[in-house]
Amino acid sequence: MKNVNFLVLLHLKVRLRDVLIKMLGEMGIDTIGTNISKIIRSDDPIQKMAVYLACKKGNICVSNKKLKYSFDLNGRLIKAVPKAYFGKCDNTILTSEEFLKAVEKLEFPYIAIDCSFFNLHSEREKKSLFVQIRETLNIVRKFMWDGRLIVTYKCGIGKYYPSVADFVKENNLKKIILLDPNAEGIFDGKKADCYIIGGIVDKSGNKKGLTTRIGEILQREGIKFESKKIVLKGDISGVPDRLNAITEIILRVVLDGEEIEDAIRKVQSPIFARRRLAKELPKLAIRVSVKSKTFRLVCKDDFKKFDWLNLRKEDFYKVCQQTGHIVVSREVMEEIQKCRWDAIKRRYVLALK
Ligand SMILES: C[S@@+](CC[C@H](N)C(=O)[O-])C[C@H]1O[C@@H](n2cnc3c(N)ncnc32)[C@H](O)[C@@H]1O
Structure with a gap:
């Protein structure tokens, strides 16, 4: 194994694949191939390869010239003979033991x-x-x-x-x-x-x-x-x-x-987002009393205030319904707020008289 400068990685925020990419890069390898189908089919093949390497399921070797496809270091499949090969092989350039020894020194919790x-x-x-x-x-x-x-x-x-x-x-x-x-x-x-x-x-x-x-x-x-x-x-x-x-x-x-x-x-799954929304709605709702019955209203646009939750529009309506909040348009909400404000003003003027 070529001497690799791990100090650069020591305090960086990295996944295991980033260490492998750095090591391959320093060895002048920019494409790697394998016959392992689980790696080929993975949505993150370089990470999968790095995990296999750390779990002693193969080594990195001089390229198997028979392979027609390889991955570049971004994990993209390309049509090219790879410069290195991952799998069970003898002519190693990086063994799983060497890789493990190197990553153990880094700050993986x-x-x-x-x-x-x-x-x-x-x-x-x-x-x-x-x-x-x-x-x-x-x-x-x-x-x-x-x-x-x-x-x-x-x-x-x-x-x-x-x-x-x-x-x-x-x-x-x-x-x-x-x-x-x-x-x-x-x-x-x-x-x-x-x-x-x-x-x-x-x-x-x-x-x-x-x-x-x-x-x-x-x-x-x-x-x-x-x-x-x-x-x-x-x-x-x-x-x-x-x-x-x-x-x-x-x-x-x-x-x-x-x-x-x-x-x-x-x-966050939608169920947790809905649970939190149910807790937040009463803080937003406007209470309106009609003939001794109280209604809690929220505005349709209030949905936009919850972009910090993993919430779909249907979740918003579902929670409003389950918690007894009536969803109204912005125009209706403004009208109601105006009426309430007028009522307050009327009461204030009456009190002054
Ligand atoms: C289902 S929770 C169990 C919590 C348990 N009923 C309690 O009151 O301690 C399982 C584990 O997830 C972690 N956990 C869940 N929610 C957490 C949170 N909001 N903050 C920190 N740890 C959490 C904790 O380590 C916890 O032991």
Whole structure:
């Protein structure tokens, strides 16, 4: 392997593929090919190749001249014999061990899923937890590689440790953040060696506060950490709470350099957007009383005020209907506001007389 200048990457916000692109570039390689169909069909082939490389599923070798197609370093498929080949091969120019040794030195964080309260879950919740852990691995693979996911439940996904405390101590990690929706502190995108997420699914029973209890266990084990909640305009409402969604928000912020609220919106499913809208509507609504009945009105154009939510127009109308808000046009709203203003003025003039 040619000597590569990793210092340039050390403090940058990068995904694993960016490291591979830099290494290939420094070796003068601008096209790479493979026979692995999962890589060829992937929507991010260079990232997929980098994950395979880090997971020891192949090496980078001198080109296989038989290939007619290759990827350029932007991941575009082009008709050209590649300069290098990825797969099981002997004439290596970059082995998976060399790549792994190099990326381990960079600031890729660990995502640790703490399953201390696994037994409090129903069978249905355990299944959902398993699905979420698998989806979390898929997210981790979009940014880093399998070795960055730690799971304290033996389910064959990620790297197993009996407890997060064991993992932190064994790897001598210093900067730890526990993602806790009940924390005082707000996550501001701070980099950490490890982000801990509670392996908790809230479908039945009352599991409120369990993440804080994970923190208490860590404290008893002598682990120093910060507890942070992810908020959207000051509130956790609307922040998706699935483990894979929390992981994606964190990685988009710390590796891609996205703003937290942009990352939340990109990951937010319409159900979370609707939940938050339901909380926001009463703040906007105008109350109108007609014959002792009160109506809450919102303006059609108010939809535009929620561009910070991943909201479709039909979601807006649906939530208005479900929460008993009547949607009116801007003209009607202005008329009503004018009438109210006239009524106030009349009352004021009467009071002065
Ligand atoms: C479904 S939540 C469980 C929350 C649990 N009921 C509680 O009150 O602690 C699963 C995990 O996602 C993470 N999480 C969910 N929403 C979060 C938020 N807004 N901020 C920080 N972490 C969050 C936490 O790590 C949490 O343990």
